[in-house]
Amino acid sequence: MRAELTRNQQLVLERLEKSQGPLSAYALLDELREQGFRAPLQVYRALDRLMKAGLVHRLESLNSFVACTDSHSHEDGMTAFAICENCGNVAEFADPVVGERLESWIGESGFKPAKAVIEFRGLCRDCAAG
Template identity: 60%
Template sequence: MATPQLTKNQALVMGALTHSDGPLSAYTILDKLRDQGFRAPLQVYRALDKLLEYGLVHRLESLNAFVACACPHEHEHGVTAFTICEGCGQVTELQDEVIEERLSTLARAQEFKTEKTTIEIRGQCKSCAI
């Protein structure tokens, strides 16, 4: 899939996420982009919806926040996993074909059609665990 042409708002939201040190809520993105003309949460949510559809960002359900995809050129993610540090908030995206295949096999055995799988692993990163 070719990289989609982003609208101005989508590009601004993507830039905010790409240059962030951690996940951002929609309201934090709105605050960061007020000087660029963002006035309402709906502007952010519309951009995020498209970026999610394009596979360029991920939503972290437990944080109600968003991160830029670590590998945006691989839009075929079946399973996306994240480690989330409880100490510093660092988020790392993980991909593992073995886990993806195993979960897919388990779902098929239950005659369950999977649409999206996100795994969030919470704990302490190496720096915070010391």
């Protein structure tokens, strides 16, 4: 998939992969100005394509983005994130069994979700120990 990315998409993805935490679109714009980024639309177009390709996730609660860190399938749409409120570290989790159970519960409840993103907030192992 990476071979099919445009220059802007590749630059945004590489920046997210190198980041120590989630980045907003405007933070990405600021960090990529030296590579020719001038407008927010450039970043948003790249992010949109990267999200559709399953290479980037949007953290709803932070209005920020992270590179996908797992080799799971995004077909079921169930992904969970643990966000450290101290250091900003984000861990990604996807499990087909958990996804199937949640899909079953959603079906039984009659709820019709557009997508499913689960975010846990708290302290990572390092911050909790320190």
